Amino acid sequence: MTAPLAALEGVSVDFAGGVRALDDVTLALPRGTILGLVGESGSGKTTLCRALMGLVPHSAGRILFDGEEQRTWQRRDPRGYHRRAQMLLQDAVASLSPRMTIGAALDEPLRIHRLPLAEGRARLAGLLARLGLPAQIATRYPHQVSGGQARRIGMARALVMQPDLVVADEPTAGLDVSVQGELLNLLLDLRAELGLTWLVVSHNLNVVRRITDRTAVMYLGQVVEEAPSRDLFARPAHPYAAALVAANPALHGGPRRPRILLQGEIPSVLRPPPGCRFHTRCPVAQPRCAAEAPKLAEIAPGRLARCHFPFALAGAAA
Amino acid sequence: MDDPLLRIRGLTMTARTARGPARILSDIHLDIGRGRILGVVGESGSGKSSLASCLLRLLPPNLERLEGSVDLAGTDLLSLPEPAMAALRGTRIAMVFQDPMSALNPVFTIGTQMVDVARRRAPGLTRAQALAKAEAMLARVAIPDPRARLAAYPHQLSGGMRQRVVIAMALLAEPELLLADEPTTALDATVEAQIVALLDDLRRDIAGSIVLISHHLGLVAQLCDDLCVMYAGTVVETGPTAAVLAAPAHPYTRALLACEIEAGDEGRLASIPGEVPDPVAPAQGCVFAPRCARAEPRCHAEPPLLRDIAPGRRAACHFPGAVP
Numbered sequence: 191m192t193a194p195l196a197a198l199e200g201v202s203v204d205f206a207g208g209v210r211a212l213d214d215v216t217l218a219l220p221r222g223t224i225l226g227l228v229g230e231s232g233s234g235k236t237t238l239c240r241a242l243m244g245l246v247p248h249s250a251g252r253i254l255f256d257g258e259e260q261r262t263w264q265r266r267d268p269r270g271y272h273r274r275a276q277m278l279l280q281d282a283v284a285s286l287s288p289r290m291t292i293g294a295a296l297d298e299p300l301r302i303h304r305l306p307l308a309e310g311r312a313r314l315a316g317l318l319a320r321l322g323l324p325a326q327i328a329t330r331y332p333h334q335v336s337g338g339q340a341r342r343i344g345m346a347r348a349l350v351m352q353p354d355l356v357v358a359d360e361p362t363a364g365l366d367v368s369v370q371g372e373l374l375n376l377l378l379d380l381r382a383e384l385g386l387t388w389l390v391v392s393h394n395l396n397v398v399r400r401i402t403d404r405t406a407v408m409y410l411g412q413v414v415e416e417a418p419s420r421d422l423f424a425r426p427a428h429p430y431a432a433a434l435v436a437a438n439p440a441l442h443g444g445p446r447r448p449r450i451l452l453q454g455e456i457p458s459v460l461r462p463p464p465g466c467r468f469h470t471r472c473p474v475a476q477p478r479c480a481a482e483a484p485k486l487a488e489i490a491p492g493r494l495a496r497c498h499f500p501f502a503l504a505g506a507a508a
Numbered sequence: 509m510d511d512p513l514l515r516i517r518g519l520t521m522t523a524r525t526a527r528g529p530a531r532i533l534s535d536i537h538l539d540i541g542r543g544r545i546l547g548v549v550g551e552s553g554s555g556k557s558s559l560a561s562c563l564l565r566l567l568p569p570n571l572e573r574l575e576g577s578v579d580l581a582g583t584d585l586l587s588l589p590e591p592a593m594a595a596l597r598g599t600r601i602a603m604v605f606q607d608p609m610s611a612l613n614p615v616f617t618i619g620t621q622m623v624d625v626a627r628r629r630a631p632g633l634t635r636a637q638a639l640a641k642a643e644a645m646l647a648r649v650a651i652p653d654p655r656a657r658l659a660a661y662p663h664q665l666s667g668g669m670r671q672r673v674v675i676a677m678a679l680l681a682e683p684e685l686l687l688a689d690e691p692t693t694a695l696d697a698t699v700e701a702q703i704v705a706l707l708d709d710l711r712r713d714i715a716g717s718i719v720l721i722s723h724h725l726g727l728v729a730q731l732c733d734d735l736c737v738m739y740a741g742t743v744v745e746t747g748p749t750a751a752v753l754a755a756p757a758h759p760y761t762r763a764l765l766a767c768e769i770e771a772g773d774e775g776r777l778a779s780i781p782g783e784v785p786d787p788v789a790p791a792q793g794c795v796f797a798p799r800c801a802r803a804e805p806r807c808h809a810e811p812p813l814l815r816d817i818a819p820g821r822r823a824a825c826h827f828p829g830a831v832p
Contacts, residue, residue, distance in 0.1 A: 230696035336783075366551040366723070367767040371777030393697060396769035400777070423771070437701035439726035441768050442753065451705055452698045455666045 293328030
């Protein structure tokens with residue numbers, strides 16, 4: 191296996207007030223693959239993205255990008271890092287300035303990175319056509335475009351930098367299902383055409399199962415399971431992943447309640463439970479789980495989980 | 509339906525805009541059976557929430573025209589004088605909104621807010637009696653330590669707890685009709701599953717009917733007896749949920765179902781090309797014709813009426829799909 195494009199090795203992120211938003215996260219993004227990141231609010235998905243983008247400093251571990259540490263990049267070529275790693279923000283409409291035309295917003299990254307404008311604009315014209323946006327859209331203002339179009343504009347703005355990595359935070363949130371498919375097809379096509387590596391954050395498990403190669407599940411600042419998406423959704427190893435998969439209502443098969451119902455809600459990251467962070471809600475927790483924190487370990491070829499008793503809930507979820 | 513709780517006939521609502529009148533709801537015919545849960549689905553702008561607001565007669569300030577009738581067990585909600593309508597809200601009709609934080613008053617305790625609701629329904633209750641009812645209802649929606657929670661303020665509860673409180677308040681009113689507009693959209697997946705299980709449990713105890721508005725078809729499939737599919741301010745298909753999902757009759761319902769991602773799907777993802785029609789300049793014929801894969805000349809000329817296509821099933825299409 192070749193070296194991954196980007197990797198987090200034991201990364202922690204601490205915020206003021208003793209909040210550890212990310213705790214000992216290890217995750218690799220192999221070149222040309224799509225990694226899905228799922229978990230509930232407060233689990234650290236967005237912090238992970240921001241750390242990977244170099245927008246928040248990490249207090250422990252290392253972040254590698256194309257073989258070099260992020261800190262080295264930031265010293266040597268910070269613009270280069272930000273050119274090659276792009277992020278699509280969740281609220282695509284709000285990320286466009288209401289007082290700038292779409293054309294001006296599209297030019298902005300070229301100016302910031304001091305790239306030749308003529309060449310960049312030619313590339314933009316090609317991108318707009320590829321993304322199914324009319325060329326006249328450049329003269330419009332953000333309030334004159336639809337939510338789906340705003341997302342494509344965000345994509346064009348990211349892709350004009352010719353990045354290697356694109357981080358997409360909830361790319362389909364708030365979009366109607368009627369346009370969601372088209373956007374996801376585009377994402378898959380662009381990976382093939384441009385050799386892009388994607389990190390896709392989503393609360394929509396159907397989307398993640400369908401488009402990603404691997405999926406990482408986060409809970410309270412930690413990755414609790416990471417596996418090929420097909421395996422993870424078919425047979426989740428971590429009890430939290432199993433509960434999350436079971437909570438996803440299926441369209442067919444009639445009225446059916448989730449067979450794994452968790453008690454309570456995600457605890458505060460200010461006071462994470464001792465031992466395994468999930469043991470307070472885990473239906474199969476043992477005394478050992480409250481005493482000893484499990485490590486992320488390989489539980490089957492290519493499958494990682496942070497659990498003393500992986501697959502303990504697998505029968506119920508299958 | 510023999511004796512529905514709610515009978516909507518020819519409900520049409522238009523609003524004034526800078527570009528002219530916009531058609532928000534057009535000619536809606538819909539029955540809600542007693543004790544049934546009706547799921548209303550459709551894309552943004554299809555009129556789902558406007559329909560719910562109309563049932564509470566909470567009308568937009570730019571309302572231009574309101575026609576038709578909404579009959580709740582013999583009372584026409586559209587012609588009722590405002591004081592009588594106000595008395596009906598929170599008693600015979602209750603609503604659960606999407607965001608539980610904005611539905612609760614931040615400066616009063618949960619107990620005070622629940623007592624208000626209980627005494628609005630039964631003005632003779634003492635505060636102690638109302639508090640006892642509130643505590644029992646909090647226990648019913650599985651809130652641990654309900655007595656202590658009565659003294660809590662909304663900000664002291666988690667999002668899932670708040671939505672349970674809002675549901676408990678709605679149930680305290682013992683409404684004949686409970687409207688729930690995207691009640692789990694603001695919640696996390698495992699908490700959403702808890703609320704869905706709760707609603708599923710409660711349905712057996714609730715005498716009244718529930719209208720669940722959601723863009724989440726999986727949720728509707730799990731909870732609702734009947735399904736109503738809306739598009740561009742009209743009802744395009746209604747029927748028992750399982751039957752509609754198994755054999756959708758309207759091309760829009762079929763297209764919407766095809767867009768849902770399910771386990772085992774392969775290949776390209778489906779979408780519905782084209783855009784939702786402009787409410788200010790609605791099309792001549794069928795509202796879905798411009799995006800319909802099998803539209804014929806008649807579809808562009810003549811709007812189809814919502815008509816019976818099989819027992820219990822109706823669709824607004826000139827060429828509905830075969831239904832077993």
